[in-house]
Amino acid sequence: METRNCQNCKKDFTIESEDFSFYEKIKVPPPTWCPECRMIRRFHFRNEGMLFRRTDGNTGKEIFSGISPDAKVVTYNNDFWFGDKWDPIDFGQDYDFNRPFFEQFRELLSRSPIPARSVYNMENSDYCNEASFSKNCYLCFNTDYIENSAYLRKIAYIKDSFDIYEAREDELCYECVAVDKSYQTFFSFDCESCVDVWFSKGLRGCTNCFGCVNLTNKSNYFFNEPCSKEEYEKKVSEYIFGSYANQVKLMEVVKDFWNKFPNKYYHGLRTLNSTGERLFDVKNVKNSYSVREGENLRYCQDMQPKASNSYDYTVWGDRAENMYECVTCGLGCYDLQFCFNSWGDIKETEYSGYCFGSSNLFGCVGLSKKRFCILNKQYSEEEYNLMIEKIKHHMDDMPYVDEKGRVYKYGEFFPFDISPVAYNESMANDFFPSSAEQSKEKGYIWREIHLRNYETDLKPEQIPDNIKDTDESIIEKSLGCLACQRPFKIIPMELQFYKRFNLPLPRKCHNCRFTDRFKLVNPPKLWHRQCMCEKDHNNHEGKCQVEFETSYAPDRPEIVYCEKCYQQEVY
Numbered sequence: 001m002e003t004r005n006c007q008n009c010k011k012d013f014t015i016e017s018e019d020f021s022f023y024e025k026i027k028v029p030p031p032t033w034c035p036e037c038r039m040i041r042r043f044h045f046r047n048e049g050m051l052f053r054r055t056d057g058n059t060g061k062e063i064f065s066g067i068s069p070d071a072k073v074v075t076y077n078n079d080f081w082f083g084d085k086w087d088p089i090d091f092g093q094d095y096d097f098n099r100p101f102f103e104q105f106r107e108l109l110s111r112s113p114i115p116a117r118s119v120y121n122m123e124n125s126d127y128c129n130e131a132s133f134s135k136n137c138y139l140c141f142n143t144d145y146i147e148n149s150a151y152l153r154k155i156a157y158i159k160d161s162f163d164i165y166e167a168r169e170d171e172l173c174y175e176c177v178a179v180d181k182s183y184q185t186f187f188s189f190d191c192e193s194c195v196d197v198w199f200s201k202g203l204r205g206c207t208n209c210f211g212c213v214n215l216t217n218k219s220n221y222f223f224n225e226p227c228s229k230e231e232y233e234k235k236v237s238e239y240i241f242g243s244y245a246n247q248v249k250l251m252e253v254v255k256d257f258w259n260k261f262p263n264k265y266y267h268g269l270r271t272l273n274s275t276g277e278r279l280f281d282v283k284n285v286k287n288s289y290s291v292r293e294g295e296n297l298r299y300c301q302d303m304q305p306k307a308s309n310s311y312d313y314t315v316w317g318d319r320a321e322n323m324y325e326c327v328t329c330g331l332g333c334y335d336l337q338f339c340f341n342s343w344g345d346i347k348e349t350e351y352s353g354y355c356f357g358s359s360n361l362f363g364c365v366g367l368s369k370k371r372f373c374i375l376n377k378q379y380s381e382e383e384y385n386l387m388i389e390k391i392k393h394h395m396d397d398m399p400y401v402d403e404k405g406r407v408y409k410y411g412e413f414f415p416f417d418i419s420p421v422a423y424n425e426s427m428a429n430d431f432f433p434s435s436a437e438q439s440k441e442k443g444y445i446w447r448e449i450h451l452r453n454y455e456t457d458l459k460p461e462q463i464p465d466n467i468k469d470t471d472e473s474i475i476e477k478s479l480g481c482l483a484c485q486r487p488f489k490i491i492p493m494e495l496q497f498y499k500r501f502n503l504p505l506p507r508k509c510h511n512c513r514f515t516d517r518f519k520l521v522n523p524p525k526l527w528h529r530q531c532m533c534e535k536d537h538n539n540h541e542g543k544c545q546v547e548f549e550t551s552y553a554p555d556r557p558e559i560v561y562c563e564k565c566y567q568q569e570v571y
Contacts, residue, residue, distance in 0.1 A: 043428035092377035289524035
């Protein structure tokens with residue numbers, strides 16, 4: 001075990017013996033940045049919620065892209081980029097041992113085209129990004145295997161649903177966060193295997209529940225009180241679902257009710273020897289966030305089944321192994337270090353971006369089905385191996401130094417100033433919000449977002465309160481957002497959904513609705529706290545003395561219990 005001082009935030013952090021073993025196995029030096037700073041640096045390279053209009057580098061036509069028009073890169077329409085009418089090897093360059101590596105990589109990244117959007121196997125889903133296997137979807141991000149849905153983020157295997165964050169295997173759900181394997185679940189948080197559940201939190205295997213908290217395998221409960229089926233239906237029918245004003249009042253009542261009940265110190269199920277937040281079916285996963293079916297991971301975030309034997313790895317997984325300091329890489333990846341936006345059985349690759357189905361790459365951009373390339377230039381296997389050793393020594397002897405004086409030798413992920421994504425466009429800003437001034441002070445990229453001016457047909461107060469008073473003409477109108485005042489529209493399948501379930505039209509645009517939902521999401525950060533339980537339980541008398549690491553910050557309003565105390569409060 002060794003304590004070091006972070007090169008970025010200047011705080012001390014610990015490298016443990018098992019960490020050193022991992023670094024030795026993959027032949028990289030130990031990090032000089034603390035885990036949180038490393039994570040934020042990777043987050044800076046991922047846009048997970050914005051689309052931009054920019055010029056296609058091939059045709060000159062306007063296209064939608066996940067890359068800002070102000071980013072100094074060239075983007076091609078995806079169909080052309082993945083085609084065979086151009087060759088990224090044509091943009092290859094010799095390695096210059098008189099210049100730092102990262103300067104040369106930035107130059108290559110500015111010249112070698114990248115895909116406009118990060119999508120795969122999409123049908124009628126042009127307004128989505130960081131997505132795959134989607135059909136008839138709109139404004140969905142970080143999604144896989146979804147259909148007939150809109151305004152989703154961090155989603156897999158979902159149909160006919162709207163306005164959801166982080167969920168799997170749902171159908172006909174709306175305004176939910178962290179709801180899995182559920183059907184017709186609305187305005188709910190942290191639920192699993194539920195049917196016909198409304199305004200509820202922390203439910204497992206429940207049906208016909210309204211305004212409930214911490215129930216397991218229950219039916220016909222109204223604000224945690226059991227009812228007969230007839231009583232339940234009568235109480236639910238007293239609420240005017242189609243009214244927006246009534247919905248707002250009800251949500252205030254529901255959230256006050258939720259806050260009277262304890263929360264387990266972390267969200268997760270079926271974990272073994274693991275620590276972090278939002279861990280499901282994992283083994284030996286430490287200091288990680290939002291991981292499903294992972295094994296032997298540390299400092300990882302947003303991993304889908306199955307990732308293993310990796311450190312400092314953000315977003316994806318899907319049979320990825322031996323990954324280090326990578327973001328948005330997955331689908332059979334093996335032995336990648338310091339890579340971004342690369343996937344599809346790519347192997348033994350370092351310091352590369354937007355590469356697919358390749359192996360033995362170093363410092364490459366946009367290569368597909370290539371081997372033994374450096375800065376997009378082809379080498380023989382023997383030449384490649386000799387060059388790689390020289391380059392790594394050169395990166396140590398002539399490191400890149402950014403404007404804040406941070407030194408980047410071999411073993412560091414890419415500097416902030418190389419990212420095609422600005423901080424305020426990235427998932428870093430979702431979890432760690434920053435102003436323009438703060439971002440520039442920290443050396444992040446910041447770009448002003450250029451908004452088009454559109455006329456608003458209806459102000460928020462002019463939108464019909466009840467869905468019953470709304471006709472099909474609403475889809476032709478531009479509605480003013482109650483929060484940001486930007487105009488937004490209702491799409492046809494969205495209106496059909498509202499009418500089917502008697503839901504009022506929203507008064508906020510999809511971005512502001514996401515911001516509201518995201519307030520329920522705990523950050524990828526842990527605080528040391530003590531259980532807040534003061535009841536007499538089987539495991540203690542008086543105030544519980546158990547301490548833990550939790551993603552609930554000390555200044556949050558929720559009641560936080562250790563696992564044993566929480567289990568005794570679940571009905």
